[in-house]
Amino acid sequence: MSKLYVVPTPIGNLKDMTERGIETLKECDLILAEDTRHTQKLLNYFDIKTKLISYHKFNEKSRSQEIIDEILYEEKNIALVTDAGTPCISDPGYELVKIARENNIEVIGLAGASAAIIALSIAGLDTSQFVFYGFLPRKKSELIESLKDIRHNHIKTFVVYESPKRIIKLVEAIKDVMPNASLCVCKELTKLHENSFFGGVELVLDKLLNHIDVERGEYVLVGYNNDFKEKESPEINVGIHGIIFDKIMQKEYSLKEAVNAIVEEGIASKNEAYKASLEVKKFIESFL
Structure with a gap:
């Protein structure tokens, strides 16, 4: 089966183009370029005559399937390049590579500039x-x-x-x-x-x-980052009712013991704790 090649291009210095990258672009049937005018200059410099078409962020979703079909049914080897650097790294290409993988097309990545x-x-x-x-x-x-x-x-x-x-x-x-x-x-x-x-x-x-x-x-x-700081967890306001319920259900306190513990721990006054305990008792009894 034909392949999809991901080919890095120089980010500024044309001498950074690898021999393998040049050979791959020459031997492929089609080159997909982010900006055809920009890539044509690179092809001219290395005397690469391969057909060139546009493939950028505005058409990658619509064009990807037709490119996959050319690989699958027309047995074309296709190269993907970007204006500078490695495709898919903050540049178009992800959609095409994803669909290629889903169709069991071999994707070959070349070494190059990033x-x-x-x-x-x-x-x-x-x-x-x-x-x-x-x-x-x-x-x-x-x-x-x-x-x-x-x-x-x-x-x-x-x-x-x-x-x-x-x-x-x-x-x-x-x-x-x-x-x-x-x-x-x-x-x-x-x-x-x-x-x-x-x-x-x-x-x-x-x-x-x-x-x-x-x-x-x-x-x-x-x-x-010398200012690293753990992300603070949001505060959880449990409330008196929740604390009483926890002491009764998890710690097996009696209602009276739960009230006394809350008062001793300074969580609430005796009147607040007692009032809340009656409401918790009513809630529990509603399920009995």
């Missing part, structure tokens, strides 16, 4: 465990909630992608939620003007604010 992994490798932060979040929400309130979830995660190293227009707002939000975080913000990875900003969140924010080209290029942010 901005998240490159950033982790140069961040100088603990990479024994990490969580990849992709792009966080744009709306400020939703962004803050997402960062709070990151703060509560016991895995302290996190990776996010961000656009140049929003990188300052992201770091400012991190400063509010995780003021002691350590960051490495990577800009234009593998490209001519590659840069990275490392340090505490305030220092990194200051460096970005003073960087002349801060709103150009793409960003990967690697952070280490």
Whole structure:
């Protein structure tokens, strides 16, 4: 049976394209590209003549089944690429790979560029465990909630992608939620003007604010959460009735013993405990 190939492409430097990736794109019957104009430049550079069609987030659901049919019934080998990096990692492809798996089509992944992994490798932060979040929400309130979830995660190293227009707002939000975080913000990875900003969140924010080209290029942010905090469980207000019922049913107290215990423990006054005990007694008797 024909196969689906997931082929990474360079995130900036064309020399990062692997020989196997080039061979696969040449030998496949069809290439699916996020932006055909962008990918055509890559194909021209490596003299790849394979037919190219669009496959992006706006048509992946409608186009996936027809692509699967071409693999199943027309025995075509198909390659999936994205504009830069590895498909399915904050880029289109998941729907197609899922359906391919469901139809027992072999999916072959090739080694290649991934901005998240490159950033982790140069961040100088603990990479024994990490969580990849992709792009966080744009709306400020939703962004803050997402960062709070990151703060509560016991895995302290996190990776996010961000656009140049929003990188300052992201770091400012991190400063509010995780003021002691350590960051490495990577800009234009593998490209001519590659840069990275490392340090505490305030220092990194200051460096970005003073960087002349801060709103150009793409960003990967690697952070280490020094503000880890367990998520607080919501308080449960049991009430006097519940406490009395628990003492009677679970601890086998008599009604009188339960009342006396509540008063001694300072949970309620004698009058409050007695009144509640009568209501609990009435409730229990209704089932007898």
